[in-house]
Amino acid sequence: MNAASASAPSGTSPPPPPATQAPAPAAPLPPLSGSARLWGTLALSAATFMNVLDTSIANVSLPAIAGDLGVSPTQGTWVITSFAVANAISVPLTGWLSQRFGQVRLFVLSVVLFVLASVLCGLAPTMPLLIAFRALQGFVAGPMIPLSQALLLSSYPRALAGVAMAAWSMTTLIAPVTGPLLGGWITDNMTWPWIFYINAPVGVLAALVTWGIFRHRESPRHALPIDSVGLGLLVVWVASMQIMLDIGKEHDWFESPLVVGCAVVAVIGFAAFMIWELGDKHPVVDLTLFKIRNFWAGAIATSFGYGVFFGNVVLLPLWLQQFMGYTATQAGEVLAPVGLLALVLSPIVGRTVTKADPRQYATISFLVFALVLWMRSRFNTQADVVTILIPTVIQGIAMAFFFIPLVTITLSEVHGPRIPSASGLSNFMRITAGAIGTSVSTTLWERRATMHHVHLVETLQQGNSTLAQTLQGLQAAGLSQQQALGQVELLLNQQAFMLAANDIFYASALIFLLLIPLIWLAHRPHASEGSAEAAAGAH
Known part of the structure; x- marks a missing residue:
């Protein structure tokens, strides 16, 4: 994915300045x-x-x-x-x-x-x-x-x-x-x-x-x-933001001067980037595209949806390997079927997206993503392979109805030489959102796991007979008291990270549901040859 x-950019790039323009446009090459x-x-x-x-x-x-x-x-x-x-x-x-x-x-x-x-x-x-x-x-x-x-x-x-x-x-x-x-x-x-x-x-x-x-x-x-200045500012604010997200969980977030410094650089860099790009004659990013309703609605829905999706794509194999005992091969086998239904349905979506309402197709995608993530939020530490596989297979439906309809919506009101800029900006937003989603999901996973671990320990310390019975059972099996306590700690960690993953999955399902109204803020795209080609290459 x-x-x-x-x-x-083929065939739609803006014309060069008069000084460099060829005397006559080159004839299209034969196929x-x-x-x-x-x-x-x-x-x-x-x-x-x-x-x-x-x-x-x-x-x-x-x-x-x-x-x-x-x-x-x-x-x-x-x-x-x-x-x-x-x-x-x-x-x-x-x-x-x-x-x-x-x-x-x-x-x-x-x-x-x-x-x-x-x-x-x-x-x-x-x-x-x-x-x-x-x-x-x-x-x-x-x-x-x-x-x-x-x-x-x-x-x-x-x-x-x-x-x-x-x-x-x-x-x-x-x-x-x-x-x-x-x-x-x-x-x-x-x-x-x-x-x-x-x-x-x-x-x-x-x-x-x-x-x-x-x-x-x-x-x-x-x-x-x-636009070298705009490109430099783009690199500065995006890199600073990503560093802040990646190191925040290890440095106690804004308690760290380094994290605060990255945040300040990201905010100032972003503000300077916006001001410069709006005033430059040849901006690296055409921000005036956000005046187009379908562009901003489609691009924002795509970015948020992809960020949530990709964050969960990274989280799931980490949980399987660290706390469920899966090898890398087994984790790959569980994740691989996600493309099966997407392979079958994508050509159908591509052929029909301009005849139907792509907003309906995108809504189907978000509803299926929400269903899949809700199913994952019901996982427990005894979940078998079949239980984990079922939502993975269903997710293929969501993938098939995600990219093509949303790209069709995003580019439907953009015309002529602005199409490459619009596609570049929407993809920049989507890819950046994927990186942010990865950092946010792994950070929240650790923080929620820490919280659940504290609650589980408090429950055991409040005179709960379960702890005593578990320790007795482990010692009866030949473990020393220290080894038995270590085993209990492993079980607590496994349960805490499972509960934390459930929280992330459930919150992600809610986000997909909340994004559906955003899709319907866009106008219904009119079928056109250009949008059909854009949809065909949506991935």
């Missing part, structure tokens, strides 16, 4: 045919698969990575959030970079750098270096998904654009399914660095085939200005 994508189109589709899809895979493959490997590098599993979530934040920052630059260097060159360079960053991640001897290399990996990955859409659409006749994007979308659904399975198997049977090394052969082949087929189909290049 990726998580990171933006709309293709590819035969084996060239087949191999081009496979190469672009493989690169996309590799990219999206890396948003989920590390989830089940976090305990192993954290243990090997000597940090806590919650500190290990930086491996996920650093990738997501860097990826979010680079997405708005795709349009400018592609016009400066050309779509084909930029795509191939992005794939090659992604492979290099992946190898560096596998070689990282410490957590700070791994986080730095993951941030690099996320940053260079930014252009890959939108440019793969652009190149793929240019390879097919316009009448087959929907087919092309449907085929492309399958890779973005298969990758989140494969990620936990592959990551778990590699972690248990090899070593965790191989979750990054496997990108090398896929990326190299994808880059070579793409260059061989598309190098003669390069897009025009123009020397366009870049």
Whole structure:
């Protein structure tokens, strides 16, 4: 489930300044045919698969990575959030970079750098270096998904654009399914660095085939200005905010001068960013898009929904491995079926979204997400595999009705050259929300677990005969008093974190229900060819 994508800038980029504009616009390239189109589709899809895979493959490997590098599993979530934040920052630059260097060159360079960053991640001897290399990996990955859409659409006749994007979308659904399975198997049977090394052969082949087929189909290049001040402010406030969220739980939040400092920098940086972007002629983020009703309603609903969803995606395997005795492989097997129904239903949603009301489809998604999370809030420490699997399978319905309808709503009132900017901004919001959701969910999980642990201990200390009976039973089984007390503490921790996870799941279900009215603040989109293509590439 990726998580990171933006709309293709192909054919919709704003015209260059008169000084750099070509005498006449280049004629559209003819579509590819035969084996060239087949191999081009496979190469672009493989690169996309590799990219999206890396948003989920590390989830089940976090305990192993954290243990090997000597940090806590919650500190290990930086491996996920650093990738997501860097990826979010680079997405708005795709349009400018592609016009400066050309779509084909930029795509191939992005794939090659992604492979290099992946190898560096596998070689990282410490957590700070791994986080730095993951941030690099996320940053260079930014252009890959939108440019793969652009190149793929240019390879097919316009009448087959929907087919092309449907085929492309399958890779973005298969990758989140494969990620936990592959990551778990590699972690248990090899070593965790191989979750990054496997990108090398896929990326190299994808880059070579793409260059061989598309190098003669390069897009025009123009020397366009870049909003360097706006980009710098964007990096400052987003990075400061994410650092604050990630270190807050370890430094007692605003009792720490470091956390307070990050918060101040984030707030001031955000305010300066807003002021600068509203006054700049070539902003890196077009904030005037928020004047469009469907854009702000769709983008906010998508961001909040994705943030809640992704936070729970990270939390579930952590709970299974740390407190339910699951191996990384077993956790991956439990999470993998989430894409089964999504694979079946997504093509149907893509074909019908412009004929039906996408607000109804999005409502179905949020209702199913709420149902799934409510079912998880009923889990207990005796939950078996089937109990855990059922809501995971049902969640595939929610995923199928989530991305395509919401992207259709978000872009439905945006026209012409503003579409790339709108897609970049909405995806920046979504990806950033995913990183925030990860940090918030893991922080609240620990805090609620601490609270539940205190309450459980108080209950046992109030003359409850259960503690005495449990200790007697454990000592009768051959444990010393100290060992019996240690076993009770383990049971208390398991129960406390289970109750904390239930709290997060239940609150998440309520948030999805509360987001439904936001969807209906948008106008019903009118069916159009442009929105259909946007919906096809929604993932």
